[in-house]
Amino acid sequence: MDDRQRYDRATAHLDPPFAVLDxxxxxxxxxxxxxxxxxxxxxxxxxxxxxxxxxxxxxxxxxxxxxxxxxxxxxxxxxxxxxxxxxxxxxxxxxxxxxxxxxxxxxxxxxxxxxxxxxxxxxxxxxxxxxxxxxxxxxxxxxxxxxxxxxxxxxxxxxxxxxxxxxxxxxxxxxxxxxxxxxxxxxxxxxxxxxxxxxxxxxxxxxxxxxxxxxxxxxxxxxxxxxxxxxxxxxxxxxxxxxxxxxxxxxxxxxxxxxxxxxxxxxxPRLFDFYRGFTGRPAALFALPVVRRPPPGIVTVLGGGYHASGPPGRDRLPHPHLPQGLRYAPGEGAGEVQTPLLGPAADDLRTGDRVWFRHAKAGELCEHFAALHLVEGEEVVETVPTYRGEGRTFL
Incomplete structure (x- = not known):
């Protein structure tokens, strides 16, 4: 079973948007x-x-x-x-x-x-x-x-x-x-x-x-x-x-x-994919639901504008991770309320399906979600609050 199937199965009882930690x-x-x-x-x-x-x-x-x-x-x-x-x-x-x-x-x-x-x-x-x-x-x-x-x-x-x-x-x-x-x-x-x-x-x-x-x-x-x-x-x-x-x-x-x-x-997070000296496994992801299906080759998901801090650029946008083969629309990028995604994988998605993203950075993801759902294998074994979930916003 691939990661997408595993995450979909583990979180089937949840309605996106939400964040998970593997x-x-x-x-x-x-x-x-x-x-x-x-x-x-x-x-x-x-x-x-x-x-x-x-x-x-x-x-x-x-x-x-x-x-x-x-x-x-x-x-x-x-x-x-x-x-x-x-x-x-x-x-x-x-x-x-x-x-x-x-x-x-x-x-x-x-x-x-x-x-x-x-x-x-x-x-x-x-x-x-x-x-x-x-x-x-x-x-x-x-x-x-x-x-x-x-x-x-x-x-x-x-x-x-x-x-x-x-x-x-x-x-x-x-x-x-x-x-x-x-x-x-x-x-x-x-x-x-x-x-x-x-x-x-x-x-x-x-x-x-x-x-x-x-x-x-x-x-x-x-x-x-x-x-x-x-x-x-x-x-x-x-x-x-x-x-x-x-x-x-x-x-x-x-x-x-x-x-x-x-x-x-x-x-x-995504920015740490580009180092020679080490490799890691994506552990933190967030899921957004497909809410529209415009012309073929395009789907629209709810939300997504979780830009990372640092110099502005495309590398500061969340990365559409699963299913593979999705990319941003050049004129829109990651939107405040909705985000169109292009690519062959879009045609296999239906309304209500999840698209799994990785944030460009690590902890900044938690400013957008009140909880992290901890996934072990094919199930959520615990849900823990983020700082935001405990009512703490320090910056």
Missing amino acids: LEALRSNASAMLRRAGGKPIRVASKSIRSRPLLERVLAMDGFAGIMAFTLPEALWLVSTGLRDVLVAYPTTDRAALAELAADPVAAREITLTIDSAEHLDLIDATVGLGRHEIRICLDIDAGFVAFGGRFRAGAHRSPVREPDHAADLAATVAKRPGFRLVGVMAYEAQIAGLGDDRPGNPALTGAVRLVQARSRRELLVRRGRIVQAVTRIADLEFVNGGGTGSIDVTAREKAVTEIAAGSGFFH
């Missing part, structure tokens, strides 16, 4: 991630999961430890439900959340905030003052690749902290400020971890990506090591976090890195 594929992907990590623990990126029960399920697997959250309110909520060791990987300016953190001894013990400048410390002090619980701090380091005297850059525009002396100065600033404790360093190499190096149809671009990634890996290996050495002269670090799903194996080989961040690899 547990066998999830476990396979998790095992592959651990093999690539080579024994280093993987901190789970919550933005790629966005379901609290699913986070608990993943963290119960050996080899996964800690959460990388995307907002402080999210981290506070997760800790309030019993989850622990949460790194907020992006600076926060949420004054109400900071006040809650400073007043809660459990949250202050379990949550680490990320900063990249003294301004972040100033804002925290101005918000909560002294006489509070000590706040744990992680430095965010720029992991981008820069060449030609700064005229070329690859990687996300994140931290202004780039060189060992810059990191040491900021570490010293944290160490001198009462009420803070420096416990970690993180750096996300987006140009390696988040950029596929095996994209079909454009060999020139693929070659350029591979060249930049190779040079970036060599440069970052040295620079990150020197940064960690400089910071550890000032503070006893509990962790050095790096990488992402696309760079687990490469980042894990760096001696300076003690843990890897990853999340998308569990779901293996």
